[in-house]
Amino acid sequence: xxxxxxxxxxxxxxxRPDALAAVVRACFMxxxxxxxxIIADDGSAANTxxxxxxxxxxxxxxxxxxWQPDQGFRAAMARNRGILAARGGYIVFLDxxxxxxxxxxxxxxxxxxxxxxxxxxxxxxSEALTRRVLDDGIDVAAASSVTHLGWRLGGHIxxxxxxxxxxPDIGRRxxxxxxxxxxxxxxxxxxGVWRSDLERxxxxxxxxxxxxxxxxxxxLRLFHAGVLRTDGAFAxxxxxxxxxxxxxDRAGSNLxxxxxxxxxxxxxxxxxxxxxxxxxxxxxxPPGWTAQPSTLRINTRPPLxxxxxxxxxxxxxxxxxxxxxxxxxxxxxxxxxxxxxG
Numbered sequence: 001x002x003x004x005x006x007x008x009x010x011x012x013x014x015x016r017p018d019a020l021a022a023v024v025r026a027c028f029m030x031x032x033x034x035x036x037x038i039i040a041d042d043g044s045a046a047n048t049x050x051x052x053x054x055x056x057x058x059x060x061x062x063x064x065x066x067w068q069p070d071q072g073f074r075a076a077m078a079r080n081r082g083i084l085a086a087r088g089g090y091i092v093f094l095d096x097x098x099x100x101x102x103x104x105x106x107x108x109x110x111x112x113x114x115x116x117x118x119x120x121x122x123x124x125x126s127e128a129l130t131r132r133v134l135d136d137g138i139d140v141a142a143a144s145s146v147t148h149l150g151w152r153l154g155g156h157i158x159x160x161x162x163x164x165x166x167x168p169d170i171g172r173r174x175x176x177x178x179x180x181x182x183x184x185x186x187x188x189x190x191x192g193v194w195r196s197d198l199e200r201x202x203x204x205x206x207x208x209x210x211x212x213x214x215x216x217x218x219x220l221r222l223f224h225a226g227v228l229r230t231d232g233a234f235a236x237x238x239x240x241x242x243x244x245x246x247x248x249d250r251a252g253s254n255l256x257x258x259x260x261x262x263x264x265x266x267x268x269x270x271x272x273x274x275x276x277x278x279x280x281x282x283x284x285x286p287p288g289w290t291a292q293p294s295t296l297r298i299n300t301r302p303p304l305x306x307x308x309x310x311x312x313x314x315x316x317x318x319x320x321x322x323x324x325x326x327x328x329x330x331x332x333x334x335x336x337x338x339x340x341x342g
Contacts, residue, residue, distance in 0.1 A: 007035040007109055008088030008195075012078055012188075013096030014042040014070075017051035018134050019241050020096045021332040024055050024063075026141055032106040036062040039096075040082030043070025051332035076204035076214040079188065080273050083195070083203055091198065095189035098122055098238040099133075101141045101163075107235040108192045116228050117197070117219065120190030120236035121162065129156040130242040140239045162237045186229065188215035190238050197227050202272035213254040217269075220258060225267040 009027065013020045020039070027037055037059065039052055049065065056063045066081045068074065083091060092108050094100065111118045125133070125140075129151060132138055143151075145164055152160035188204075201221045208214035219229075 006088050007105060008038060008086035008091045009035050009094060009105065010038045010040050010079060010082035010086060010091055011094045011096050012040045012042065012075055012082070013044060013048065015044045015048060016096060016243075017044070017048045017332045019243075020048065021051055021055060022134060022137075022241070023094070023096055023099050024052075024059075026099045026102070026139070027105075028058070028060055029102050029139075029141070030100070030105045031103050032109060033061055035092075035105050036064070036087060038082045038085050039063070039065045040078040041065060041067040042074055042078040043068055047333070054332065073210050074206070075188075076206045076208050076272075080203045080206065080276060083198055083273060084276055086195070089195050090192065091195055092192045093188045093190070094238065095240075097241040097243060098189050099140055099241065100238050101236075104236055104238065108232070111230055111232060111235065112192060112194070113230060114194065115197075115226065116230045117186075117194075117222060118192035118230045118232045118236065119186040119219075120192075120232035120238065122187075122190060122238050122240040123160075123163065124158040124240050125242050126156040127242045133239075133241065157239075162234050165234055186215065186219045188218065189240070190232070190236060191215070191219075192232070192236075193222070193227075197222060197225070199273060201225050201267050202269035202274050204272060205269035206271040206275070207269075208254050208257070210254065213258050216255075217258050217261065220262060221267050221269065224265050 011020070011023060011027075024037065024039075041048065044067070049067070052063075052065045056065075064085050066078070066085045068078060068081065079093060090109070090112050092105070108118055108120075133140055148157070148160050148163045151157045201218070201224075204214055204218050205221075208217060223229075
């Protein structure tokens with residue numbers, strides 16, 4: 001059963017507009033264009049908003065930008081705000097450094113079944129290939145099988161079979177049951193979930209801050225609520241652009257919290273979607289950005305008070321340039337801080 005309403009694609013980002021532009025442009029080239037894009041921004045600077053403005057003007061699908069002030073790694077809150085801004089009954093989560101193949105939306109839609117989530121996987125790219133993709137505007141999703149094989153033999157991607165073979169959908173339902181459920185292997189960088197199931201468990205838990213395991217906690221609670229997994233491998237692969245790891249100071253405590261919840265049967269987020277019940281969609285933009293949001297096709301949430309300047313120890317720097325084959329959008333070059341993605 002396919003989602004009845006248009007699908008919503010929620011893309012998380014933080015201060016990496018060059019990667020975001022490559023991801024969003026790949027979304028523009030989807031075979032199935034019955035979807036909308038929600039960019040869930042965890043506090044990027046004004047150049048990301050400028051980049052999104054340029055992308056929105058060229059977008060063949062509805063595009064919204066949901067921004068919150070930079071108060072550290074708050075991916076759970078960013079995704080919840082993305083959910084609340086979405087119109088679709090089925091929501092696919094994608095990270096802003098993961099480039100989808102051209103049939104990504106179509107494959108997620110085809111695999112969607114009531115009572116199930118779809119967990120996809122990612123093809124990790126080397127630093128050198130990532131630089132080429134961003135510098136030269138290489139369309140990795142359109143590359144040939146021979147090119148993919150060459151990248152694999154050259155050590156530039158970590159796997160290739162998933163790009164060469166399509167696994168029949170009927171096989172995905174065999175053995176995808178409770179006994180094989182493993183929350184550790186499901187990541188929100190490529191994840192499809194029914195909106196009704198997200199609302200049933202109160203979405204992502206915003207009590208998880210800092211890098212790590214807020215997505216594991218979500219899928220664990222979904223499983224406790226009776227939602228099972230459909231494997232999206234060999235159908236929904238994305239190309240994960242290289243970046244240095246963000247700081248993982250909270251990873252240990254976040255993991256311990258998930259492990260503690262695993263045996264409890266808990267389904268509800270401590271702080272999630274329901275806590276935004278009285279939040280209104282009103283215009284808001286990053287500090288220093290003065291354009292009118294109505295001209296950007298952007299909807300955002302009310303800003304929280306801006307925090308004092310804080311250390312960016314949880315990020316790292318890797319200078320790159322925008323894709324050369326596309327005229328760079330204003331601000332679509334990498335910011336001083338690197339990706340917060342996993």
